[in-house]
Amino acid sequence: MPLTQILDRIFDYKLKRVEATPIPGIDITSMMVDSPIPFRLHKLWFELLEPEIKTWSDKERTIPALIEPADAQTLKLPRYKLHSTTNTAPYMNNIGVWEFVAH
Numbered sequence: 646m647p648l649t650q651i652l653d654r655i656f657d658y659k660l661k662r663v664e665a666t667p668i669p670g671i672d673i674t675s676m677m678v679d680s681p682i683p684f685r686l687h688k689l690w691f692e693l694l695e696p697e698i699k700t701w702s703d704k705e706r707t708i709p710a711l712i713e714p715a716d717a718q719t720l721k722l723p724r725y726k727l728h729s730t731t732n733t734a735p736y737m738n739n740i741g742v743w744e745f746v747a748h
Contacts, residue, residue, distance in 0.1 A: 651693070658684035691717035696741035700725040702734050710735035 659682040663671055671682060695715065702708040715723035728737040 651689075652678045654689060654692070655684060658689070685717075687717040687720065690720065691715055695723060696738055698723065698725060699738040699740075700728045700735040701738060702726075702736075704734075704736060706736060706738070706740065 656676075656678040659678070659680060660673065660676065662668075662682055662684055663673055663676065668682065671680065676682070700710040702710045710726040711723060712726060713724040715721055726735040728735050
């Protein structure tokens, strides 16, 4: 996930916050990602981490191989079954994971 996608997500959190509860002195039309608006960092942490450790019980990747759910508020990681090294369940996640490209 490129940095711009993370910044877009942070901006979206902040925008939703201001739309739900206006903050005096904050104008939505001039708001930027670094505007001092609180947002749920725990939620961002979970949304960035979860695809990296998720595994699936089926080839179609519709049934998570979840052992224990996460709690973003307490930063408790979700627990998934370890992925197989062969072409059998549980399968490694390849949806929404970070891709690092060397330049």
